[in-house]
Amino acid sequence: xxxxxxxxxxxxxxxxxxxxxxxxxxxxxxxxxxxxxxxxxxxxxxxxxxxxxxxxxxxxxxxxxxxxxxxxxxxxxxxxxxxxxxxxxxxxxxxxxxxxxxxxxxxxxxxxxxxxxxxxxxxxxxxxxxxxxxxxxxxxxxxxxxxxxxxxxxxxxxxxxxxxxxxxxxxxxxxxxxxxxxxxxxxxxxxxxxxxxxxxxxxxxxxxxxxxxxxxxxxxxxxxxxxxxxxxxxxxxxxxxxxxxxxxxxxxxxxxxxxxxxxxxxxxxxxxxxxxxxxxxxxxxxxxxxxxxxxxxxxxxxxxxxxxxxxxxxxxxxxxxxxxxxxxxxxxxxxxxxxxxxxxxxxxxxxxxxxxxxxxxxxxxxxxxxxxxxxxxxxxxxxxxxxxxxxxxxxxxxxxxxxxxxxxxxxxxxxxxxxxxxxxxxxxxxxxxxxxxxxx
Amino acid sequence: xxxxxxxxxxxxxxxxxxxxxxxxxxxxxxxxxxxxxxxxxxxxxxxxxxxxxxxxxxxxxxxxxxxxxxxxxxxxxxxxxxxxxxxxxxxxxxxxxxxxxxxxxxxxxxxxxxxxxxxxxxxxxxxxxxxxxxxxxxxxxxxxxxxxxxxxxxxxxxxxxxxxxxxxxxxxxxxxxxxxxxxxxxxxxxxxxxxxxxxxxxxxxxxxxxxxxxxxxxxxxxxxxxxxxxxxxxxxxxxxxxxxxxxxxxxxxxxxxxxxxxxxxxxxxxxxxxxxxxxxxxxxxxxxxxxxxxxxxxxxxxxxxxxxxxxxxxx
Numbered sequence: 171x172x173x174x175x176x177x178x179x180x181x182x183x184x185x186x187x188x189x190x191x192x193x194x195x196x197x198x199x200x201x202x203x204x205x206x207x208x209x210x211x212x213x214x215x216x217x218x219x220x221x222x223x224x225x226x227x228x229x230x231x232x233x234x235x236x237x238x239x240x241x242x243x244x245x246x247x248x249x250x251x252x253x254x255x256x257x258x259x260x261x262x263x264x265x266x267x268x269x270x271x272x273x274x275x276x277x278x279x280x281x282x283x284x285x286x287x288x289x290x291x292x293x294x295x296x297x298x299x300x301x302x303x304x305x306x307x308x309x310x311x312x313x314x315x316x317x318x319x320x321x322x323x324x325x326x327x328x329x330x331x332x333x334x335x336x337x338x339x340x341x342x343x344x345x346x347x348x349x350x351x352x353x354x355x356x357x358x359x360x361x362x363x364x365x366x367x368x369x370x371x372x373x374x375x376x377x378x379x380x381x382x383x384x385x386x387x388x389x390x391x392x393x394x395x396x397x398x399x400x401x402x403x404x405x406x407x408x409x410x411x412x413x414x415x416x417x418x419x420x421x422x423x424x425x426x427x428x429x430x431x432x433x434x435x436x437x438x439x440x441x442x443x444x445x446x447x448x449x450x451x452x453x454x455x456x457x458x459x460x461x462x463x464x465x466x467x468x469x470x471x472x473x474x475x476x477x478x479x480x481x482x483x484x485x486x487x488x489x490x491x492x493x494x495x496x497x498x499x500x501x502x503x504x505x506x507x508x509x510x511x512x513x514x515x516x517x518x519x520x521x522x523x524x525x526x527x528x529x530x531x532x533x534x535x536x537x538x539x540x541x542x543x544x545x546x547x548x549x550x551x552x553x554x555x556x557x558x559x560x561x562x563x564x565x566x567x568x569x570x571x572x573x574x575x576x577x578x579x580x581x582x583x584x585x586x587x588x589x590x591x592x593x594x595x596x597x598x599x600x601x602x603x604x605x606x607x608x609x610x
Numbered sequence: 611x612x613x614x615x616x617x618x619x620x621x622x623x624x625x626x627x628x629x630x631x632x633x634x635x636x637x638x639x640x641x642x643x644x645x646x647x648x649x650x651x652x653x654x655x656x657x658x659x660x661x662x663x664x665x666x667x668x669x670x671x672x673x674x675x676x677x678x679x680x681x682x683x684x685x686x687x688x689x690x691x692x693x694x695x696x697x698x699x700x701x702x703x704x705x706x707x708x709x710x711x712x713x714x715x716x717x718x719x720x721x722x723x724x725x726x727x728x729x730x731x732x733x734x735x736x737x738x739x740x741x742x743x744x745x746x747x748x749x750x751x752x753x754x755x756x757x758x759x760x761x762x763x764x765x766x767x768x769x770x771x772x773x774x775x776x777x778x779x780x781x782x783x784x785x786x787x788x789x790x791x792x793x794x795x796x797x798x799x800x801x802x803x804x805x806x807x808x809x810x811x812x813x814x815x816x817x818x819x820x821x822x823x824x825x826x827x828x829x830x831x832x833x834x835x836x837x838x839x840x841x842x843x844x845x846x847x848x849x850x851x852x853x854x855x856x857x858x859x860x861x862x863x864x865x866x867x868x869x870x871x872x873x874x875x876x877x878x879x880x881x882x883x884x885x886x887x888x889x890x891x892x893x894x895x896x897x898x899x900x901x902x903x904x905x906x907x908x909x910x911x912x913x914x915x916x917x918x919x920x921x922x923x924x925x
Contacts, residue, residue, distance in 0.1 A: 262645040304614045377647040380657035381611060381664065385618065387641035391634045392622050 182216045182476040186523065189473065190515050194561060200516070201462035204469025211476035225475030226468050229432045230337040234467070236435035237327055238459045240417065241287050243442050244410040246450045250279075250291040251397040252407060258295060258393055263386025265303065266373040269310060270362065272296050276314045277321030277358050281328045282418060285318045285565035292318075293569055295393060297576045302389040303382065305372050307578055312588045313365050315569035317358065319557035320596060322565070323550060324354045326431065327421070330463075331521040331552040336431070338525045339545045343421035343431055349546050353603040357554070357596035364592070406449045413442040470522045478526045487530025497538050500531065501604050505547040509555025509597050513590075517556040517563060524548055540608060550600040558593030560585045616668035620880075623672070627745045628810050628846060629717070632674040636714050639682075640707050651702050655686055670819075670880070673811040673848035677915075678713050684918050685709045720843040720895035721746070725753040728893050731839065733761045736803040739831070740765055741792065742821035743772035744808020746841040748779045750893070751806070755785055763787040764802060766795055768823050792823055795830065805831050809842045809884075813852045814912065816886040816905060818842070825882035832888045840892045847908055849915035 189207040193200045211217050217225070244250065257275060261267040272292060279288040292314055300307035322329035326336040326346045336346065366373060376382040417438030424431055443452055477483055493503055504524075511520050528548055532541045556562035560570060560582045566589070570580045623631045648654050662679050665672065689705050728750040738761055740747055751763065763780055767773045767789050780787045790798060805827070809818040818840060828838055865876040886892075886901045899907060 262641070264645075302614070302618055304611075375647075377645055380642060380646050380648060380654070381660055383646050384639060384642040384661060385611075385615060387638040387645070388615075388618055388622075388635060391638045391641070392618065392625075395622075395626060395634065 179480045179482055181214065182211050182473065182480055183482055185210050186473045186477055186519075189469075190519055193516050193519065194514070199462055201465040201469065204466045204473065204519075206469075208469040208472035211473055216476040217472065217479055221475060221479075222472045226471045227334070227337055229430060230333050231464050231467055233327070233333055233337070233432035233435050234330065235459055235464060236432065236439040237284065239439035239455055240414065240435070240442060241283050242455045242458045243439075243446055243450055244414060245287065245291070246455070247403070247406040247410040247446070248397075249407045249410045254291065254295050255394050255397045258299065258390050261390075263383055263390055264375055264377065265300075265305065265386075266366065266375060268296065268299060269313070269365065269369070269373050272310070273313055273317045273362050273365070274358075276317040277324075280318040280321030280565075281324040282414075285322045285329060285563065286568045288318045288321075289315065289565050289569045289572065293572045294576065295397075297573065297578060298393060299386075299389055301576070301578075302392075303386055307573070307576075308580060308584075309365070309369050309372065309588075311569060311573045311578065311580065312585065313361075315566055316361060316557055316589060316592060318565045318569070319553055319563055320354060320358050320361065323553035324350055327435070329553050330467075330518050331556075332549055334467075334518065334521050334525065335545055335549050339528075339542075341542075341545060342424050344424070345542075346549075349542075350549070353546075353550060353600040356599045356603070360599060361592055361596065364595075403449060406446060409445045410442065413438055413445065416441075467518070467522075470519055474522045474526065477523065483523070483526040484530050487527050487534060490527065491531050491534040497535065497540065497543075498605065498608050500535075501543055501547045501608070502601055504528070504531075504544055505551040505600060505604065506597065508548050508551025509558070509593070512552045512555035513559040513562045513593070517552040521548065521552050524552075543604065543607060547600075547604060551597070554593055554596045554600060557596070558586075558590045560589075612664050612667045615664050619668055619672060619675075620670075623810075627743065627808075628672065628674050629721070629745055629843065631672065632678065632845075633714060633717055635675050636678060636710050636717075640710050643703055643707055643710075649699060651690065651699055654699075654703070654706075655690075658683060658686060671848065671850075674843075674846045677845045677847070677849065680915065680918055681713060682706065682710060717843075717845070720845065721749055723895040724841060724843055724893060725749055727895070727898055728753060728841065729757055730898060731804075731893075732759075733804070734759045735761065737762045737764060737801050739763075739795075739802045739805040739827070739836075740776060740807075741768060741805075741827055742808055742824055743769075743775050744821075744841065746808045746843070747806045748776070750841055751780070751785060752783050755783055761785075764798065765789040766792040766823075766827060768792055768821065772821075792827065795827060799830070799834050799836075802831065802834075802836055804837045804839060806839050806841065807884075809840055809846065810881060811846050811848045812842060812886075812904075812908065813848045814850065814908075815852050816908070817883045818886065818889070819881045820884050822879050822882050825884050828884050828888050837890045838888065840889050841894075842892060843895045844907070844911060847911055849908075849912045 185207050189203050192198070192203045197203065208222065212219055212222055257271050258268070261271055272295075276288055276292050279291065293311055296310050296314060297307045300310055319329075323332065324347060326332050326341065326343045328346075332346060335341065336343075376386060417434060420427060420429075420434040420438070421431055424434065427434070443455070490500060490503060494500060508517075508520065508524065511517075528544050531544060535541065553563075557566065560566050566585065570585060573580050619631065619635075622634060626634070646654075648657065658679075662676070662683060665676055665679055686706060689702060724746065731754070733754050738751070740751070740763055754761065763785055765773060765776050765780070765787055773789065777787070777789065807820060807824055807828070809820050811819045813819065831838060862875050862877050864873050866873055886904060889901065892899045892901075892904045894907075896907065
């Protein structure tokens with residue numbers, strides 16, 4: 171009987187593990203798997219329905235939903251297409267400038283929009299340009315996917331894992347930027363430099379070859395025609411830019427405003443919905459909100475609450491703190507373990523389960539002055555690790571799918587060969603930053 | 611390189627038509643000339659010749675573009691002849707860009723001239739049949755409406771995207787219209803008073819290259835003795851001897867039945883060819899011509915073009 175009781179402690183963890191495996195193999199939609207797991211732990215009485223409702227972090231869900239609405243309405247305005255075409259024109263067809271501008275643009279968009287939207291906005295235009303010029307578009311697609319993951323690590327709203335961490339650890343929008351600009355910026359610039367050096371043959375200037383330059387300017391004119399021919403309203407674009415900027419500024423002044431970030435995001439989404447009521451139908455926008463992702467989050471929160479209730483996560487926290495007396499080692503373990511797990515499994519699920527573990531480690535080390543560093547190690551590990559394999563993040567999957575639609579096939583191994591070493595390099599930069607922060 | 615240019619040109623032509631393709635190409639050439647870091651006039655001339663060679667080798671060839679490229683090459687020779695061999699490269703480049711800008715302005719003027727000649731068509735209270743996605747036909751309809759002629763348009767449906775463009779234009783300009791599937795046109799033959807068509811080019815074989823489906827409609831209405839008007843600017847004439855009898859690119863591909871497990875081969879073609887003899891009037895930027903007059907105009911232009919090419923080869 172005692173043995174059975176001891177085993178029952180592991181049941182919610184086993185259910186969670188099974189859910190992760192089913193998600194990895196895309197058995198059915200991940201929302202159904204997460205909700206199925208949540209209902210199973212409720213039916214097996216590991217958590218009561220009331221506790222389950224309390225476990226759902228509605229702040230995170232409202233923040234995600236609001237950002238999705240903001241991005242979808244802005245996308246309807248043609249703002250991103252317009253920006254893309256303007257930037258393509260600036261490049262004057264120079265492949266090197268195209269690579270630099272679009273890599274940085276992807277990182278920047280990803281920091282403030284969700285990664286999947288960024289990939290959908292940026293990848294098609296670069297595929298068309300590179301294919302049109304007769305160059306292999308694979309490297310630039312892989313580079314953009316990588317940049318979208320890296321950029322997403324910079325802000326609280328850049329990646330779902332950061333949204334969860336920010337919500338649970340009470341970190342502000344500015345906390346993320348102020349702490350992560352160095353490792354994230356360093357990784358972005360290093361990866362960009364490596365890309366330019368390795369792909370120099372494809373990127374070298376074409377301005378002495380009138381034929382190639384002419385072909386390139388024809389393609390740019392074609393893209394300008396295609397994208398700018400979509401009927402766009404200047405007023406609508408201005409409204410979208412204004413509300414997006416106001417929302418971001420409000421995020422930055424979150425403390426002064428005494429308002430949580432999810433309220434600010436919801437206010438932004440509501441304001442833009444009301445202002446653009448003539449140009450877009452809310453019904454259509456709401457159809458494009460990824461409700462399955464939000465339900466997936468709900469299911470995860472409930473499963474993790476059930477595991478937490480068994481005391482197992484507390485034990486894991488104790489185990490991690492017992493690895494070493496040196497806090498640096500603990501941080502590096504969190505960073506690299508998060509990275510490798512995120513390469514193999516869904517990083518959102520992993521971060522959700524790691525939140526109570528990190529809180530436990532913090533409780534176990536009350537005298538450590540740099541406890542906040544644990545969150546940054548988790549955030550960097552989850553996002554950068556997720557970029558290392560095809561199944562590690564949704565941006566990778568969507569990017570590869572988009573490439574396939576445009577006739578460019580990128581397999582798991584090909585993606586891995588490219589992304590894994592660069593993810594390791596980015597994690598190396600993050601490790602160096604951790605060591606620097608703790609030493610100085 | 612030829613294939614790449616060919617693919618891009620075909621894609622653009624499919625989207626925006628030949629006239630706008632030409633304007634896009636001229637503007638892109640200006641962009642390229644402005645950004646290029648070539649240092650000598652000779653290198654620029656060599657590279658321009660290579661570009662002309664590429665445009666001469668694409669399949670299909672775009673007469674309207676070649677016409678302008680030959681004019682640019684002619685102008686380059688003229689500047690060199692005038693200035694001797696002591697040219698400042700940037701001044702030379704500026705002169706070429708100014709000439710291309712002149713060609714762009716001329717292209718707009720040609721459109722204006724063509725629509726002005728089209729005013730002579732008595733379309734008031736008539737029903738006009740259109741089919742292809744021709745910007746020139748759209749310009750003419752817009753112009754006739756602005757000039758106070760009241761007419762109705764029947765749009766013979768073809769590729770949905772192209773039909774929708776026609777519908778959007780007619781709606782924007784408040785021109786009354788109905789659509790009819792192209793294969794059902796025989797049921798409304800009596801309602802149609804005249805037919806308007808645009809053309810991609812006019813060849814040395816005295817055939818027009820047009821959108822697919824146009825030939826069948828023209829044959830039908832030619833038999834019914836309904837006046838058939840073609841609208842084409844003269845810079846679209848293919849002023850070289852046509853090498854192939856067929857300027858039509860076709861391909862066969864396998865298609866899947868939408869509901870059943872049946873695969874079948876489907877033919878698709880890029881263009882139709884219509885003999886000049888099937889057309890009653892051709893409206894150009896230089897006037898309205900019957901078949902005999904248009905032949906004469908073509909021969910004059912072809913002789914002039916051959917002269918330019920000969921001079922270029924000599925140099």
